[in-house]
Amino acid sequence: MLLKLSLALVLLIMGIQDFKYRAISWYWFPGxxxxxxxxxxxxxxxxxxxxxGFIALIYVLLTLWFxxxxxxxxxxxxxxxxxxxxxxxxxxxVYFSPLSFFAFYLFSLVLITIGTGMYLLLMKPAxxxxxxxxxxxxxxxxxxxxxxxxxxxxxxxxxxxxxxxxV
Numbered sequence: 001m002l003l004k005l006s007l008a009l010v011l012l013i014m015g016i017q018d019f020k021y022r023a024i025s026w027y028w029f030p031g032x033x034x035x036x037x038x039x040x041x042x043x044x045x046x047x048x049x050x051x052x053g054f055i056a057l058i059y060v061l062l063t064l065w066f067x068x069x070x071x072x073x074x075x076x077x078x079x080x081x082x083x084x085x086x087x088x089x090x091x092x093x094v095y096f097s098p099l100s101f102f103a104f105y106l107f108s109l110v111l112i113t114i115g116t117g118m119y120l121l122l123m124k125p126a127x128x129x130x131x132x133x134x135x136x137x138x139x140x141x142x143x144x145x146x147x148x149x150x151x152x153x154x155x156x157x158x159x160x161x162x163x164x165x166x167v
Contacts, residue, residue, distance in 0.1 A: 004148060007035045011141040018084065018134025029087040036095040043094060051093035051101045059086065081132070088133035092140060108139040 010032050017024045037043050059076060066074040077083050089105070096104060112135045120128070146152070 003035065003039050004144075007032075007039060007144065008141055010035060011137045011144075014088070014137045015131075015134040015141075018131035018137070022129055022131060023082070024084045024088070024133055026087070029084075029091045032088075033091040033094050036092060040095050047097050047101075048094045050098045051096065052090060054098070054102065054105075055086065055089045055093065085132045085136075088136060092136075104140070104143065108136045111139065112136065 010028060014024050014028050014032070017028075059081075062081070063074060063076045066076060066080060074080070077086065092104075093101060112130070112132065115135075116130050119125075
């Protein structure tokens with residue numbers, strides 16, 4: 001129970017920091033990774049490395065896309081993606097199986113894109129940055145809390161089929 005509360009608290013703090021300051025203190029990332037490893041008795045280095053490889057592939061593809069689009073080399077972390085966003089993904093890579101990691105990444109990005117689009121249309125804020133790591137942290141907290149309440153295994157893709165059947 002203490003581990004779950006610690007995870008929830010860290011994810012909430014990270015979300016609040018990202019919303020408020022558009023930055024997250026560096027020490028929360030290794031803290032999150034340690035808590036996720038401790039809560040994952042089935043931790044596999046292979047899965048973690050596969051997930052990190054997926055993050056690296058996405059990073060390279062996005063860098064190529066924006067570089068081609070702008071006809072110059074783009075440093076993705078300086079212009080489009082915060083380093084905290086990448087560190088967050090690396091931190092959670094220790095928890096999920098590769099398929100679940102991909103599903104979480106995809107669904108969280110789709111939901112964040114839709115939500116941010118609606119926010120931008122309705123509120124028309126002056127600052128157009130997206131607190132991606134904070135929003136993905138909140139999405140992870142929702143997934144974890146749902147799985148804890150329904151007693152599902154959030155580390156595998158099976159939790160998605162259970163959630164679909166529960167709705």
